[in-house]
Amino acid sequence: DTGVSQDPRHKITKRGQNVTFRCDPISEHNRLYWYRQTLGQGPEFLTYFQNEAQLEKSRLLSDRFSAERPKGSFSTLEIQRTEQGDSAMYLCASSLPPVYGYTFGSGTRLTVV
Amino acid sequence: GENVEQHPSTLSVQEGDSAVIKCTYSDSASNYFPWYKQELGKRPQLIIDIRSNVGEKKDQRIAVTLNKTAKHFSLHITETQPEDSAVYFCAAKGDDKIIFGKGTRLHILP
Numbered sequence: 001d002t003g004v005s006q007d008p009r010h011k012i013t014k015r016g017q018n019v020t021f022r023c024d025p026i027s028e029h030n031r032l033y034w035y036r037q038t039l040g041q042g043p044e045f046l047t048y049f050q051n052e053a054q055l056e057k058s059r060l061l062s063d064r065f066s067a068e069r070p071k072g073s074f075s076t077l078e079i080q081r082t083e084q085g086d087s088a089m090y091l092c093a094s095s096l097p098p099v100y101g102y103t104f105g106s107g108t109r110l111t112v113v
Numbered sequence: 114g115e116n117v118e119q120h121p122s123t124l125s126v127q128e129g130d131s132a133v134i135k136c137t138y139s140d141s142a143s144n145y146f147p148w149y150k151q152e153l154g155k156r157p158q159l160i161i162d163i164r165s166n167v168g169e170k171k172d173q174r175i176a177v178t179l180n181k182t183a184k185h186f187s188l189h190i191t192e193t194q195p196e197d198s199a200v201y202f203c204a205a206k207g208d209d210k211i212i213f214g215k216g217t218r219l220h221i222l223p
Contacts, residue, residue: 033211045212
């Protein structure tokens with residue numbers, strides 16, 4: 001286990017299409033976070049899971065966005081009916097409390113054309 | 114919820130000089146303050162962190178200070194080197210999630 005893995009690394013999609021991203025956290029980490037980062041900005045919190053339970057969702061996460069972590073291991077983030085404003089880097093991170101810090105994945109860069 | 118302000122947004126320093134980045138936070142319950150470095154096209158990497166029961170922490174050329182009363186924390190990089198050029202993010206952990214500042218782009222000038 002070398003860290004947090006995200007797939008795909010890049011995704012180009014047409015406006016209106018649905019996309020799904022996958023995150024595989026560090027295996028013993030029970031917390032998993034999704035962030036979105038646009039150019040020149042810091043990562044913005046979207047949602048997080050403790051095991052399979054989704055504990056918090058940001059107001060940024062419109063009803064077109066859904067995230068799951070069905071078995072408490074990997075997670076998926078789906079965006080339905082993509083818009084150009086969804087173009088961003090989607091970052092996944094994991095942690096194991098009481099360790100405070102996150103380990104980030106390399107991200108999935110989404111471009112909506 | 115937590116709000117983190119960071120400045121400056123861009124900082125240029127001569128190689129060998131020191132760089133200071135300052136942040137403020139809003140939630141007095143925040144108890145963990147990490148700093149991340151992000152190079153172009155790469156993931157954010159944790160470089161140093163500090164907890165609320167500590168006022169200062171140092172790791173080689175990098176130090177962080179925390180003033181809980183004023184809700185200020187700062188990153189200090191001494192003897193800057195070309196490889197220090199990157200975007201630096203401060204962050205604060207309120208509730209169970211980390212909230213990031215908007216970042217400081219640090220340029221090290223030859």
